[in-house]
Structures are given as C-alpha cells and as structure tokens.
Amino acid sequence: MSQATIPAPRSGYNRSKSGGSKFELAAWLYMRLSGILLVVLIFGHLYVNMIAGEGVQQIDFGFVAGKWASPFWQIWDLLMLWLAMLHGTNGMRTIISDYAEKPATRMWWQIILYASSLTIIVLGTLVIYTFEPCPAGADPSVLASFCTAD
Amino acid sequence: MTTEIAEPASKVELPSHLSGDAGEIPSFECTIRIARFVPEQDEEPHWEDYQVTMYGTDRVLDALHKIKWEIDGSLSFRRSCAHGICGSDAMRINGRNRLACKTLLKDLDTSKPITVEPIKGLPVEKDLIVDMEPFFQSYREIMPFLITTGNEPTRERLQSQEDRARFDDTTKCILCAACTSSCPVFWTDGQYFGPAAIVNAHRFIFDSRDEGGDLRLEILNDKEGVWRCRTTFNCSEACPRGIEVTKAIAEVKQALFTRAF
Numbered sequence: 001m002s003q004a005t006i007p008a009p010r011s012g013y014n015r016s017k018s019g020g021s022k023f024e025l026a027a028w029l030y031m032r033l034s035g036i037l038l039v040v041l042i043f044g045h046l047y048v049n050m051i052a053g054e055g056v057q058q059i060d061f062g063f064v065a066g067k068w069a070s071p072f073w074q075i076w077d078l079l080m081l082w083l084a085m086l087h088g089t090n091g092m093r094t095i096i097s098d099y100a101e102k103p104a105t106r107m108w109w110q111i112i113l114y115a116s117s118l119t120i121i122v123l124g125t126l127v128i129y130t131f132e133p134c135p136a137g138a139d140p141s142v143l144a145s146f147c148t149a150d
Numbered sequence: 151m152t153t154e155i156a157e158p159a160s161k162v163e164l165p166s167h168l169s170g171d172a173g174e175i176p177s178f179e180c181t182i183r184i185a186r187f188v189p190e191q192d193e194e195p196h197w198e199d200y201q202v203t204m205y206g207t208d209r210v211l212d213a214l215h216k217i218k219w220e221i222d223g224s225l226s227f228r229r230s231c232a233h234g235i236c237g238s239d240a241m242r243i244n245g246r247n248r249l250a251c252k253t254l255l256k257d258l259d260t261s262k263p264i265t266v267e268p269i270k271g272l273p274v275e276k277d278l279i280v281d282m283e284p285f286f287q288s289y290r291e292i293m294p295f296l297i298t299t300g301n302e303p304t305r306e307r308l309q310s311q312e313d314r315a316r317f318d319d320t321t322k323c324i325l326c327a328a329c330t331s332s333c334p335v336f337w338t339d340g341q342y343f344g345p346a347a348i349v350n351a352h353r354f355i356f357d358s359r360d361e362g363g364d365l366r367l368e369i370l371n372d373k374e375g376v377w378r379c380r381t382t383f384n385c386s387e388a389c390p391r392g393i394e395v396t397k398a399i400a401e402v403k404q405a406l407f408t409r410a411f
C-alpha cells in the first residue's frame with residue numbers, strides 16, 4: 001500500500017449558496033423514480049427483443065419497423081429514451097462534480113455532457129416519430145424487401 | 151536512549167504467594183507502520199516502521215505513546231482523554247478510520263505491520279495531525295446550538311422520554327471526524343457538508359424543544375448538503391460511537407421531503 005501524496009491545503013470552503021432551490025431534491029427523487037420505471041422498461045425491452053419469439057436472431061430492420069408501427073412501442077421506447085437519458089445525464093453531472101477539480105474543467109465537461117445528451121434526445125425522438133420504413137418515391141433498389149413485396 | 155523494562159501490568163507489588171501466572175498478561179512483538187510527514191523536511195509522507203513489545207491489554211494509542219516516549223519523540227499525533235470521549239485521535243488504522251484509544255492491538259493482525267495514517271480528505275499538518283478547520287467550519291454552519299423564540303423559561307425545558315429518544319442516537323457524537331473523513335464524497339473536493347455536520351444538525355432538527363429546524367433543513371438542502379450523500383455507509387461503519395450515521399442522513403432527507411410536499 002503506498003501513501004498518496006498529501007493534497008495541497010484547500011482554500012477553505014467556498015460553497016455557493018443555492019438559496020432555496022429545490023433542484024437537488026428533485027434530482028435526487030427523479031433518480032429513484034426513473035430508476036424504478038427503467039427496471040420495467042429496460043428488462044421488458046430486453047425480453048421482447050432478445051428472448052421472446054425467435055430470440056435475438058429476429059432483430060433486423062423489419063423487426064424494428066414492425067415494433068414502431070405500433071403506438072405502444074413508440075411510447076415505450078420514447079419513455080425509455082427520455083427517462084434513461086435524463087437519468088444518465090444527471091448521474092454524469094454528479095460524477096463530473098465529483099471528479100472535476102477546477103471550475104473551468106467542470107464547466108467544459110458539463111457543456112459536452114449537456115450538448116451530447118440534447119443531441120441524443122432530439123435525434124432519438126425524431127427517429128421514433130418520423131421513422132418511415134418505406135418512404136414514398138424512394139429508389140426501389142435501396143428499400144427493404146418488404147416494401148416492394150406487393 | 152535507554153532500553154528499559156516494560157512497565158509492569160500492575161503497580162502493586164504482590165507477594166509471590168498471591169501472584170501466580172494466572173493473571174499474567176501476554177506480551178507480543180509488533181510492527182507499527184506509521185505515515186510520517188514533517189512539512190519542513192519531507193516532500194511527501196513516507197512509511198516508517200517501529201518494532202515494539204506490547205501487551206494484550208494495550209491499544210494502538212499505547213503503541214504510539216511507546217514509540218513517542220521511547221523511540222522517536224518527534225512523532226506527532228493528537229490525543230487527550232485516551233478513553234474514547236474527546237474525539238481527538240481518529241486515524242486510519244489498517245485502512246479503517248478508528249480511534250487509536252479504542253482499538254486494542256490484540257484485535258488486529260499483529261503478525262503483519264499495523265499501518266497508521268492520518269484521516270483522509272483533510273490537509274495533513276504533521277505526521278498524524280490534520281487541519282480540522284474545514285470539518286469544524288461545516289459543523290458551525292449547521293448552527294449546533296438550541297434555537298428558540300419567546301422568553302427564557304425560568305426552569306429547564308422539559309421533554310417527554312419519547313421526544314428525547316427521537317434524537318438520542320445523534321447526541322452521542324464526539325466530533326472525531328472519523329465519519330466525514332471516511333466519506334468518498336467528502337474526499338472529492340471537500341465542499342460536501344459531510345456526515346458529522348448532518349448528524350449534529352439531526353440532533354437539533356429532531357429535538358422537540360428546538361425551533362431552528364427549518365433553518366437547518368434549508369442549509370442542508372444546499373447542493374453540498376444531504377443530496378450529495380450516496381449512501382455508501384462508510385460513515386456508519388467508521389463511527390466509534392456506533393451512531394447510525396447513514397440513517398440519520400436519510401431522516402434529514404425525509405424531513406426535507408415532508409417540508410417540500
């Protein structure tokens with residue numbers, strides 16, 4: 001066991017007062033509530049995709065297209081996307097404030113985090129809602145086989 | 151330096167027909183490995199081994215005394231009561247936060263060196279002595295005193311046994327910092343209030359005679375307050391007073407919810 005170097009004396013406490021904000025309370029509660037929902041959503045998702053029916057072999061473009069044709073799976077996946085992304089983003093925010101030592105470093109990590117989360121949430125939502133397996137007027141050579149089967 | 155005979159187990163000289171082998175205290179050799187750091191001469195802490203002959207009734211504190219008094223007088227550590235009450239001698243013994251005065255050597259594995267380090271997360275001043283100021287600053291911030299309104303009563307403020315029992319556990323804190331300095335969240339940037347401050351806020355928040363609960367809850371609702379707790383239970387494990395620290399923190403979180411909704 002080697003002794004770590006002694007950290008430089010800290011410049012005391014410089015907590016910025018959050019002044020009556022309930023944000024941390026809400027975030028704490030959200031992590032637990034979304035966690036409970038995610039257990040159901042994620043394991044339901046894994047079961048339906050990998051175990052039910054023909055199992056993992058069944059997953060292809062057509063399988064996904066079939067699922068998203070139903071509003072049930074659209075809402076399921078949308079919930080999973082939003083709950084998990086906000087949960088994961090908030091979890092990463094916690095980890096960044098644990099590990100980033102300089103305020104500037106912390107700010108940059110947070111900017112990267114929030115930007116990437118936003119991108120994924122927006123793109124994911126668009127994919128779920130605008131997904132069109134057989135776009136009208138597309139070159140038939142690039143379409144899935146079931147689009148041309150008439 | 152003289153090598154002298156170890157202090158006898160009893161100061162009373164018993165006549166040989168009364169003293170037998172029965173009450174003899176076993177002695178053993180052990181190695182104490184201490185993280186030494188003298189800011190004037192060391193760049194960083196280094197381990198130093200000390201061989202000592204100790205007795206079955208000795209604690210880690212006795213070993214430290216023996217080293218300081220008989221081997222190296224420059225060894226520095228805090229202690230005052232030597233009986234688990236003042237909270238001065240919390241240190242990392244074999245990697246765990248404990249009071250040196252409450253840790254019997256015979257309960258440790260004496261076949262291997264026993265490591266003794268300062269508690270983590272606070273700046274080391276010398277050897278086992280750390281700067282406790284950040285710890286006490288958090289303690290002061292939660293206002294650890296009775297807050298009331300109205301006139302002072304002419305007699306003591308009475309309280310039912312049930313009301314007293316509500317916060318009994320958290321009255322036992324001796325402010326040793328074993329809990330706060332065992333908390334990985336406190337280790338990160340030292341801004342977290344830490345378990346000890348929350349324990350002492352709990353002691354007043356749940357006291358029926360106190361009227362400052364709301365103020366304290368607001369302070370602990372801070373982003374460096376109870377919400378930084380990740381329930382790792384290090385604090386409960388470290389507390390030499392057996393306080394259920396994590397439970398106390400959870401009760402403060404609960405009180406914040408009750409207040410919010």
Ligand code: HEM
Pocket residue numbers: 031032034035036038039042084085087088089090091092094095379380381
């Ligand atoms: C399967 C259901 C899940 C449950 C029950 C769950 C539960 C939780 C809870 C309760 C916390 C808070 C821990 C604390 O404050 O001490 C947490 C933290 C976290 N979660 Fe989840 N979670 C789940 C799924 C996910 C998913 C899918 C992601 C990724 C997108 C994720 C990423 C994180 C991260 C990054 C943290 C922060 C870790 C930390 O504080 O050290 N979790 N989770």
Ligand code: SF4
Pocket residue numbers: 322323324325326327328329330345346349388389390391392393395
């Ligand atoms: S709660 Fe226990 S470990 Fe923490 S300061 Fe008080 S006595 Fe020490």
Ligand code: FES
Pocket residue numbers: 228229230231232233234235236237238239240249250251252
């Ligand atoms: S010396 Fe007082 S608690 Fe150990």
